[in-house]
Amino acid sequence: MARHSRFFVIECVAGVAVTTLLVALCLRQSGEEELMSSEATARVVMNVPREKAWEKLRDISMAHNYVPGIVKTEVTTSKKEGVGASRKVYQSETKGLDETVIEWNEGHGFLIRLHRGDAGAPPPFKDASFRYRIEDAGNGQTALTTSLIFTMRWGAFGEFLHKRLLAGVFRSTIRDVALSMKAYYETGEPTTPEKLKQLKADLKAKTSH
Template identity: 40%
Template sequence: MSTTHASHTVHLNLSLESAWRFLSDLSLAPYYVPGLTGCWFHPGPQRGCGASRRVQRRYGQWLDETVIDWQEGKGFVLHLHKAGRGAPFPFSEARFSYALEAYGSGSRMTLCLDYRLRGGRLVERLLASTFERTVQQIGECLTVYYETGETQNRDFLD
């Protein structure tokens, strides 16, 4: 997939093992992804390749995310789609990855959105900064949640 990508790296004051315990629990996304209001698993595995969830967004919108690559203790890649209809608008293709590694006395995580947009390269250039900010915001909220247990997502009330 020849794509554009938006990425952000965060440093966590958590051991690699502790950070992986949070990251590998796919049900926790609403605690650190702004705008999510819920998360439900599709039938099948809830971790590893093939695990699939539906995340509920504000205003009744939803998105399916299916794990297409899982590296135990290191990260995974999610394919973003709307059931069998392909990527959600405005994407023609979209994947989100989390890569975790030990770093000093803590850990470091790189979040990356790889995508192609409907409308081609011009539209991608116009929206690139929006996606960069979104990925950065997810990383910052993830850091606070992992380190304190407090969600920064005002849209999610558990």
């Protein structure tokens, strides 16, 4: 009996050791994956020269005219442009998100950090930023690239959510921003949900041929 008991104890200790090792590996993997950043990008060509596009892009108070789901934009700093300028974009009269410029490339675009005050990026992001970039495309046209750069929260679980559920959503959202900006820059009129729906239908019909 004593011999069997010893074997039982050894087996239990071995089991605990294996379990502990697996947990440690999972935690290590989770920690490593938290540091990995991802990017969702869309590109369109606009029928306006870059200088004219930049006049609109540099005005950070105009986001509600071309970002789907945004109803109001409020500049919250004395700086209106350049690094350190910040705005709050609202999905409703009370639900807002802070966007602060952390890079500024005169004439070509900027990078903004997405955050809620001092609390950092909203879930599911650990960190998130958005880049607007414009370049000459020739013939009086401008290439616009919109990019969401982010790190997911929750380690391996967050990566699973991203790869299995959210990647397509992010790509679609970034594409919608690019399409909406193209329409606004070319017409000077805010891109409404109805207008965006029509733009997407037209694009789908065009690419299906």
